[in-house]
Amino acid sequence: MTNVDYISTRGEAPSLGFCDALLTGLARDGGLYVPRQWPQFSKKEIRALRGKTYQEIAFTILSPFTNGEIPKDTFRAMIDEAYGTFRHPAIAPLVQTGPNSFVMELFHGTTLAFKDVAMQLLARLMDYALERRGERATIVGATSGDTGGAAIDAFAGRERTDIFILFPHGKVSPVQQRQMTTSTASNVHALAVEGNFDDCQNLVKAMFNDAAFRDKVRLSGVNSINWARIMAQIVYYFTTAVALGGPDRKISFTVPTGNFGDIFAGYCAKRMGLPIDRLVIATNENDILTRTLKTGRYDMKAVKATTSPSMDIQISSNFERLLFEAYGRDASKVRAAMESLKQSSGFEIGSQALKAIRRDFRAGRAGEKQVAETIRKTHAETGYLLDPHSAIGVFVAKKKEKPNTPMVTLATAHPAKFPVAVKSACGIDPALPTWLADLMHREERFQIIKPELKAVETFIGKHARGETTAGAER
Numbered sequence: 001m002t003n004v005d006y007i008s009t010r011g012e013a014p015s016l017g018f019c020d021a022l023l024t025g026l027a028r029d030g031g032l033y034v035p036r037q038w039p040q041f042s043k044k045e046i047r048a049l050r051g052k053t054y055q056e057i058a059f060t061i062l063s064p065f066t067n068g069e070i071p072k073d074t075f076r077a078m079i080d081e082a083y084g085t086f087r088h089p090a091i092a093p094l095v096q097t098g099p100n101s102f103v104m105e106l107f108h109g110t111t112l113a114f115k116d117v118a119m120q121l122l123a124r125l126m127d128y129a130l131e132r133r134g135e136r137a138t139i140v141g142a143t144s145g146d147t148g149g150a151a152i153d154a155f156a157g158r159e160r161t162d163i164f165i166l167f168p169h170g171k172v173s174p175v176q177q178r179q180m181t182t183s184t185a186s187n188v189h190a191l192a193v194e195g196n197f198d199d200c201q202n203l204v205k206a207m208f209n210d211a212a213f214r215d216k217v218r219l220s221g222v223n224s225i226n227w228a229r230i231m232a233q234i235v236y237y238f239t240t241a242v243a244l245g246g247p248d249r250k251i252s253f254t255v256p257t258g259n260f261g262d263i264f265a266g267y268c269a270k271r272m273g274l275p276i277d278r279l280v281i282a283t284n285e286n287d288i289l290t291r292t293l294k295t296g297r298y299d300m301k302a303v304k305a306t307t308s309p310s311m312d313i314q315i316s317s318n319f320e321r322l323l324f325e326a327y328g329r330d331a332s333k334v335r336a337a338m339e340s341l342k343q344s345s346g347f348e349i350g351s352q353a354l355k356a357i358r359r360d361f362r363a364g365r366a367g368e369k370q371v372a373e374t375i376r377k378t379h380a381e382t383g384y385l386l387d388p389h390s391a392i393g394v395f396v397a398k399k400k401e402k403p404n405t406p407m408v409t410l411a412t413a414h415p416a417k418f419p420v421a422v423k424s425a426c427g428i429d430p431a432l433p434t435w436l437a438d439l440m441h442r443e444e445r446f447q448i449i450k451p452e453l454k455a456v457e458t459f460i461g462k463h464a465r466g467e468t469t470a471g472a473e474r
């Protein structure tokens with residue numbers, strides 16, 4: 001199988017190998033890295049994945065992306081260690097909820113959200129790359145609630161990294177906040193930004209675009225702007241499809257969507273040869289992606305606070321990766337769209353690209369009442385308890401499923417992360433698992449900060465130990 005290197009969606013940054021793309025995060029031209037070509041798996045090769053463990057499948061699917069830069073045994077050991085932190089042997093088990101409807105549970109990792117799947121591997125990959133180079137890095141991340149906790153858990157206490165997580169003050173669930181603010185590790189810093197998630201994400205991107213700061217602290221990112229995050233999420237589309245009869249049968253997936261990372265991983269799986277029928281984007285009332293697929297215009301509105309706070313997003317970063325594909329990899333068209341987004345909070349996709357997107361994707365939204373009703377009804381009819389994000393997926397999936405094609409909804413978080421919304425929907429107070437039972441009694445440590453680049457950079461500059469003389473700029 002051929003190895004791949006990585007190119008930027010904006011076409012003006014150098015192409016990079018795997019470890020460089022991993023440590024770089026956002027490309028220097030403001031774009032996102034994607035593989036130069038998609039590794040291909042034949043039906044025969046996909047069929048051969050049947051009966052294999054999640055870890056074995058991960059090794060097979062992900063190896064080509066590492067570009068021959070990590071010895072096989074080392075990579076395999078990293079995968080085993082990363083998924084050894086999960087509390088379910090299947091890592092991403094399937095639960096049948098209807099004749100042809102399934103839920104893929106992605107919340108069996110340490111912080112109870114799908115982010116753990118990629119983050120546990122990412123931390124080990126970064127450690128490996130930094131160790132080999134004798135470097136340290138300053139990790140920054142923006143979170144609407146789940147990425148932050150997962151990143152802090154995965155990077156806490158790691159020698160070669162300091163991690164700074166920006167979360168919107170007062171806009172994450174109490175459990176999510178505690179997962180970020182109660183770490184006792186000295187390399188962890190939680191910053192409560194007086195703004196919303198988009199402000200946090202804009203600050204992270206602005207830090208990457210400040211070349212002097214970026215080089216000074218040796219900035220790396222853990223959001224899904226980092227290709228390695230998307231890469232690790234491709235695996236569960238393969239494990240699920242083969243469990244349901246793929247590749248000899250097409251499967252559809254519905255994905256609760258905000259930053260478009262998780263569903264883009266599904267698109268990658270399809271490009272790699274996995275027969276996927278529909279990829280359904282499910283949004284909450286912050287429905288920019290649903291509107292975009294309907295109208296062909298990406299048009300930002302103010303963010304609303306909902307019971308699914310992790311999806312309260314307007315700037316859906318990874319949509320840029322899809323645009324790059326839909327424009328036939330014409331980076332100049334991506335640059336024009338992103339410039340228009342910056343100047344006038346929107347852009348027209350264009351009819352050809354829109355047609356290409358609609359070939360692979362469907363989209364739907366769930367309002368607040370529908371979310372609560374889906375949690376209540378699903379529990380009453382099947383005994384299954386959904387979190388609000390997963391409920392959005394289940395609601396939209398019902399509208400988009402086809403009679404003979406299995407529809408898999410990604411359950412992206414454990415209901416105990418959002419107890420208030422779950423209890424108000426169905427009267428059940430979901431308990432945290434035992435290892436987190438004392439979470440709400442742990443002492444918090446965080447810094448409230450204004451949504452200003454200078455304030456954030458000053459804080460990070462003071463606390464980061466990433467400055468080094470070793471190695472070239474990345």
Ligand SMILES: Cc1ncc(COP(=O)(O)O)c(C=O)c1O
Pocket residue numbers: 113114145146147224256257258259260261262263310311389390412413
């Ligand atoms: C629980 C949950 N569901 C869904 C999403 C949306 O995923 P993505 O941003 O990859 O679209 C998020 C945040 O990313 C999340 O935390």
Ligand SMILES: N[C@@H](CCOP(=O)(O)O)C(=O)O
Pocket residue numbers: 142143144145146147148222223224225258259261310311317
């Ligand atoms: N919903 C996310 C937002 C950030 O997404 P990412 O996948 O780009 O890290 C969160 O929970 O933080």
